[in-house]
Amino acid sequence: MEIKVVDFSSWNEVNSCLGQTLQEKNVISFDQINALNGLSARKSFFKQLNDLTCYVGLKDDHYHVKILLINDLLLLNKNSKLDHKIESWKSGKLIHTPYDLLCLIGFEALERIQSRIEALESSIDTLEEEILEKPDKSQQVRIIKLHRKAIKFKKQINEHLSVFIRTKRDTPLWNDLIMSVQCEMDNARQLVELMENLREAYQASVDNKSNDIMKFLTILATVLLPINILTSFFGMNFDEMPLIHTHYGMYVFYILIITLVSITVIVFRRKKWF
Structure with missing residues (x-):
């Protein structure tokens, strides 16, 4: 398997890695890549270009990863946050296929989201104690902000889950990834419900006051x-x-x-x- 880091905004650089023969065989054009780049700037998604080629984009607050999978050739967009990770995975012989790399990137992105969800849970606990002790108007603004964050995390995890399910391979690593994302999706749903309950608790506290x-x-x-x-x-x-x-x-x-x-x-x- 070959991994190459390229600039997805330049078809020349992508084409130099693909080679003219491979490009003709896969019928890939810069217009296709450019259109998918614009889509990947907004959300995570998966696109099957043809039988041999698929385009994967993972988008969240920390990562914006664009990957072109062509059989045993993987083109990865330049991303300083992942360069050292990829080298570490390669040296540890964790990458055998392009999908192994995508799976490891998925675990890395999931870990980042988990840490942010844990921080959000701590903020919610602190805010809940403040509401029970002494409600004030500033807490309503904080509830709205935290609620938006919870919805955002839920949306990001749902997009990731959709990508991972569509690119799933029948390996234990992929199964673990999808199970982990589904568990985190449940946590995100619970967070959204908790924020709605917290808003009701705030309103009840204000009404009692x-x-x-x-x-x-x-x-x-x-x-x-x-x-x-x-x-x-x-x-x-x-x-x-x-x-x-x-x-x-x-x-x-x-x-x-x-x-x-x-x-x-x-x-x-x-x-x-x-």
Whole structure:
């Protein structure tokens, strides 16, 4: 098997590796490669060009790998993040076919996604504790950002899984890769569901906080209601009001206020509304 690193933006460099005879045999053109390059810039995908040739693109936050598989010839786009890895795999004699290399790259990409998902899970746990202790508006923005990340990871893993299933070979390594990606896909789905539950928990926490505020204001208004009633009663502009012309009228007024407020507080405490 031969592995060559080329620039996929230049057909001349690709053609020099393929050779004119192989190019004619596979009926590959630069227009095909260029169109697939544009597609691979947006997402991971697999394209069978003909019986002998397929084009694979893996796209995520860390890797943008483009591979042209032609029998025992593999053309790989220039990627500094993978150069040392490929040399290590070759020296360890882990690569026997082009599909072995693609499988190893899949494990490498999956490992990167797993580490980012674990970091996202830690952020979610921290945010959940903050919401339960003290909800605020800034947490809603963080929930939206984390939710978008979870959906993004789910989408990336789903695209990778589609590529790996379509290029699958009947080997233990490929079976392990697809099982690992499927497990990580389940984790990504759970993350998305967890973010939706976290959003509901945030809303419930905010609603509880609003309810506590409304409860406090209602209790305060109810406690002050007797004072307002007495003040309105004795504030009426009539000469024949009781206690209005006596020197002890103010003291009776205060006693009435304290008595009514005390009764209200006692009733609230017995109802366990405090």
